[in-house]
Amino acid sequence: MNIPRNLRRYLRPAQLLLARGRLPGLLLAVSRKGSGGGLQLGRLKGALQLLQGLCLAWWRGEYRAVSKQALLSVVAGLLYFLSPLDAVPDWLLGVGFLDDLAVLAWVVRTWRGELDAYQAWRAQRTPGELAVIERLPSADEPSAQHK
Incomplete structure (x- = not known):
């Protein structure tokens, strides 16, 4: 699997986040960021909802039929989306979410x-x-x- 270079650096933090049980905080932050952004996020919203739903179902113990590598990639992608200082900073109007869209795609x-x-x-x-x-x-x- 050829992981995009700009996503690769988020794999270790994703691994640590999962190991430390910090997935809820990530999902809350992604939800807050994903609910704003208007038209810039339009194309991302469907992917974000799908990835968040998968993470929530896994976190609640309802859906475990996802491979560790897939879950790690999903969490790394969500971390990338959350980071304001990724390959193209989100504050650049019109283009700030293009790299986020590419990574999530x-x-x-x-x-x-x-x-x-x-x-x-x-x-x-x-x-x-x-x-x-x-x-x-x-x-x-x-x-x-932890239940």
């Missing part, structure tokens, strides 16, 4: 099979189940790993 394209499997699993859930599974965690909510 790479994650989605590379792990398409895993994401398709997650979407198939998700399609078998009721709206009520999904509301619980994909609800953003509170700061003090324990993960399924």
